[in-house]
Amino acid sequence: MAQSSRLYFIDAVRAFAILMMLQGHFIDTLLAPVYKDKSDIAFTIWSYFRGITAPTFFTISGLVFTYLLLRAYAKGDDKPRIKKGLFRGVLLLAIGYSLRVNIFHWLSGYFNSYFLVIDVLQCIGLSLIFLVVLHIILKKYSYLFSVILFTIGCICFVTEPLYRNINLNHIPNVIANYMTTSNGSVFTILPWFGYSAFGAFISTVFFRHVHRERFKLITIFTFFIVGIFLMLYSSWFLIGLYNITNIELFKMSANYNYLFSRLGNVLILFGVFYMLEQFLKHSIIARIGEKTLSIYVIHFILLYGSFTGYGLKRYLKQALEPETAILGALLFMIVVCFISFHYAKTNHFVYNLIRKMVDKFKN
Numbered sequence: 001m002a003q004s005s006r007l008y009f010i011d012a013v014r015a016f017a018i019l020m021m022l023q024g025h026f027i028d029t030l031l032a033p034v035y036k037d038k039s040d041i042a043f044t045i046w047s048y049f050r051g052i053t054a055p056t057f058f059t060i061s062g063l064v065f066t067y068l069l070l071r072a073y074a075k076g077d078d079k080p081r082i083k084k085g086l087f088r089g090v091l092l093l094a095i096g097y098s099l100r101v102n103i104f105h106w107l108s109g110y111f112n113s114y115f116l117v118i119d120v121l122q123c124i125g126l127s128l129i130f131l132v133v134l135h136i137i138l139k140k141y142s143y144l145f146s147v148i149l150f151t152i153g154c155i156c157f158v159t160e161p162l163y164r165n166i167n168l169n170h171i172p173n174v175i176a177n178y179m180t181t182s183n184g185s186v187f188t189i190l191p192w193f194g195y196s197a198f199g200a201f202i203s204t205v206f207f208r209h210v211h212r213e214r215f216k217l218i219t220i221f222t223f224f225i226v227g228i229f230l231m232l233y234s235s236w237f238l239i240g241l242y243n244i245t246n247i248e249l250f251k252m253s254a255n256y257n258y259l260f261s262r263l264g265n266v267l268i269l270f271g272v273f274y275m276l277e278q279f280l281k282h283s284i285i286a287r288i289g290e291k292t293l294s295i296y297v298i299h300f301i302l303l304y305g306s307f308t309g310y311g312l313k314r315y316l317k318q319a320l321e322p323e324t325a326i327l328g329a330l331l332f333m334i335v336v337c338f339i340s341f342h343y344a345k346t347n348h349f350v351y352n353l354i355r356k357m358v359d360k361f362k363n
Helices: 009-030 041-050 053-074 079-098 103-107 120-138 142-158 189-209 215-245 248-255 259-275 284-289 292-304 312-316 322-343 347-362
Strands: none
Touching (some): 009 041, 009 053, 009 259, 009 284, 009 292, 009 312, 009 322, 053 079, 053 120, 053 189, 053 259, 079 120, 120 189, 142 189, 142 248, 142 259, 215 248, 215 259, 284 292, 292 312, 292 322
16 A cells, blocks of 8 residues: 555644653652542543543544555565464563563562452553464455454443453453452453454444545544544434344443543544645654554553562652642653653664564574
8 A cells, every 4th residue: 555545643642642641650659649639620621632542542543553564464464464463462561461560579489469450551562462372363255354354343341331340250350350350450351342343343433534635634524524423422322222223232232331531532633634634744742643552561660660569650640739730740741752762762663673683582
């Protein structure tokens, strides 16, 4: 596929998500509890927009990853991309676990279950592996692939009430933590894989139609229309399905409908950045979007004290005034991005470096 088919807005979306994550984690971790007042309109607005971050990450990851798979298959050679995708999924799993390692504790013989807690990297890594498997099975059936991805996303979201408070004490934590938050996991593969599946579904639409006349205009309008519908009327739609089918699950899903509404937020975000795409090519925003992994790792080390236990959280946990937290968040974003740009390479470089180390170890 021609270079012109590259989706430049993707990097801008990733940059927005990673910057929102940086300030969100900083403020949530270090702001004093007395200021986390849900009756405060400023805090409420901040919390709402912070809630868009994770859905955006998962959706955009599914979109870009599957889009690249489809491009490789169209060129007649997707095996390297499949191999790379599986490697990347396993790598994200490994990095996710390693960021919760405290070397000093381990050297002293102290181990705890915190190491097994699941966070965003493990869930994205496992999601990529699932998408590779689905691609291998369905790559010859393009439209069926799209339908199944869309169906998986809907099932993940609608069935959320069934596993929302699931308890898996009879299953080892290393497995159970992917399905339950009762042991401290921040994310679980369900329902979050649903966002990756929807992102992958969107990628199939882009892949088939991106060269068509007026595709961009129609897609931008579609993002806004569907996004607004999901935000404002998805609960109404689920109640309608309940009234028609008398299936209680639709009503349960409608009564706690954050998944579809957040997907609506993501689609509107896509629409905004896709509309502004021509202004974002080769910009600093796009460059930040190319370094999401290194930025994530650096911020985790500085804020949470990965590997050593010494991070900002250790000294300033829930201790900052609002003004200090806001200024600190801005400085934190600048410092993390600076380190990423000047002392870390692109995600692609990191993947290739680790791959070479693995190959060398094998030999």
